[in-house]
Amino acid sequence: MAEHIFYLLIPRFNMFALSNIMEPVRIANYLSQEDIYKHSFISFDGGEITASNGLSVHCENAPEKLSRTDLVFVLGSWGAEHYINKSVFSWMRLQARNGARFCAVEMGAYLLARAGLLANREATTHWSYLAGFQEQFPEVHVREQLFTTQEPILSCSGATAGIDLILHLMTQDHGEPLASEVSDQILRHTTRGAKEPQRYSHGRSLDSLPREVQKTIEIMEENMSEPLSVPEISQDIGRSQRQLERQFKKTVGCSIVQFYLLLRLQHARVLLISTDLAVREIATAAGFNSLSHFAYAFKKCFERRPSEYRQAWPEQETAPHWPGTLSRFLESLKVENKTS
Numbered sequence: 371m372a373e374h375i376f377y378l379l380i381p382r383f384n385m386f387a388l389s390n391i392m393e394p395v396r397i398a399n400y401l402s403q404e405d406i407y408k409h410s411f412i413s414f415d416g417g418e419i420t421a422s423n424g425l426s427v428h429c430e431n432a433p434e435k436l437s438r439t440d441l442v443f444v445l446g447s448w449g450a451e452h453y454i455n456k457s458v459f460s461w462m463r464l465q466a467r468n469g470a471r472f473c474a475v476e477m478g479a480y481l482l483a484r485a486g487l488l489a490n491r492e493a494t495t496h497w498s499y500l501a502g503f504q505e506q507f508p509e510v511h512v513r514e515q516l517f518t519t520q521e522p523i524l525s526c527s528g529a530t531a532g533i534d535l536i537l538h539l540m541t542q543d544h545g546e547p548l549a550s551e552v553s554d555q556i557l558r559h560t561t562r563g564a565k566e567p568q569r570y571s572h573g574r575s576l577d578s579l580p581r582e583v584q585k586t587i588e589i590m591e592e593n594m595s596e597p598l599s600v601p602e603i604s605q606d607i608g609r610s611q612r613q614l615e616r617q618f619k620k621t622v623g624c625s626i627v628q629f630y631l632l633l634r635l636q637h638a639r640v641l642l643i644s645t646d647l648a649v650r651e652i653a654t655a656a657g658f659n660s661l662s663h664f665a666y667a668f669k670k671c672f673e674r675r676p677s678e679y680r681q682a683w684p685e686q687e688t689a690p691h692w693p694g695t696l697s698r699f700l701e702s703l704k705v706e707n708k709t710s
Contacts, residue, residue: 376411379429380453382422383446383450387528395409395536398544411427411428450478450481472487475532493525500514502641502645505645506644516531517534531568586626589603590629594633595654595656
C-alpha cells in the first residue's frame with residue numbers, strides 16, 4: 371500500500387520548502403512501476419492557501435482519522451510564530467495518538483510545539499528563529515542542524531534541507547538504490563546528513579577560517595546575555611589578545627568587539643519578531659545593561675527602533691524585508707574602520 375503524505379499548509383508558507391519535499395516524491399513515483407506515495411494538500415484556513423511568493427495551492431479539508439503509515443508535513447513560514455488555531459492543534463494531537471507521523475518544516479515547528487508534540491523531543495527550525503523558538507519552548511531540545519529523525523515526530527529546517535530529509539526517509543522505506551536514482555534525476559549528488567549545520571558564516575564556511583577565529587565566533591555565540599571581554603576570550607583560546615585581534619580583523623574584516631555587537635543585535639532582532647518578551651527583557655538577553663544603549667545601537671544597525679521591529683512581515687505589507695545582509699553590515703564596518 372502506498373504511503374500517504376499530507377502537506378498541511380499554513381498561510382504564507384514557503385513554496386521553496388514545499389517543492390523540495392514534493393519533487394523527490396513525485397520522481398520516486400515516476401521511477402517506480404507503481405505509485406509508492408500518495409499526496410494531499412490540506413488546510414484549516416480555507417480552500418486556497420497563498421504562499422509567501424504569492425502563489426496559491428488548492429487544499430482539501432483534513433481527514434478525520436489518519437493511519438500509522440501516514441506522514442504529515444506541517445509547513446509554516448512567515449507569521450507561523452504567532453499562528454494560533456485550536457482546531458489544528460486538537461487535530462494534530464488526535465492523529466498523533468492514532469499513530470500518524472508528523473514532520474515540522476521550518477516555522478511549522480511552532481505549531482507542533484503549541485500542540486504539545488515536541489515536549490522533551492529534539493527539534494529544529496530555520497536558524498534565524500532558533501533563539502526565539504527556544505525562548506518560547508524551553509521544554510524542546512532545540513538543535514541547529516538540517517533535520518531531526520526522532521520518530522514519530524520529525525522536524526526539518528526548511529529550504530533545501532527538505533531534499534536531504536526526504537531522501538533520508540526514502541532510503542529507510544524503499545532502499546538506497548531508489549534514493550540514489552532520485553538524486554541522479556534531480557542532479558543532487560551529495561546528500562547531507564541530519565546533523566550537518568544549517569548555515570555558512572557570512573558567505574563562507576566557518577571551516578575556511580583559522581581555528582582561533584572559528585573558536586572566537588563560537589564563544590561569542592555561546593555567551594550572548596553575558597558577553598565576555600576580549601581578554602577573557604583570548605585567554606580561553608590560549609592566544610595573546612593582540613595576536614587574536616589582528617588575525618580576526620584580517621580574516622573577518624572588523625574587530626572582535628564590532629562583530630560581537632553585531633551578533634548580539636541579530637540575536638535581539640530574532641527575539642523581537644519571534645517572542646512576546648518586553649524590549650527591556652530582550653536588551654538584557656542580548657547582553658545590554660542599558661536600554662538606551664541597546665535602542666541606540668539597534669537603530670544605528672537596522673535603521674529602526676526595536677519597538678518598530680516586532681513583526682517580521684506586518685499584515686499591511688505586501689512582502690517581507692530582511693533588515694540588510696550580514697555581509698553588508700561587515701562591509702560598512704570595514705569602511706568605518708578605514709575612515710576612523
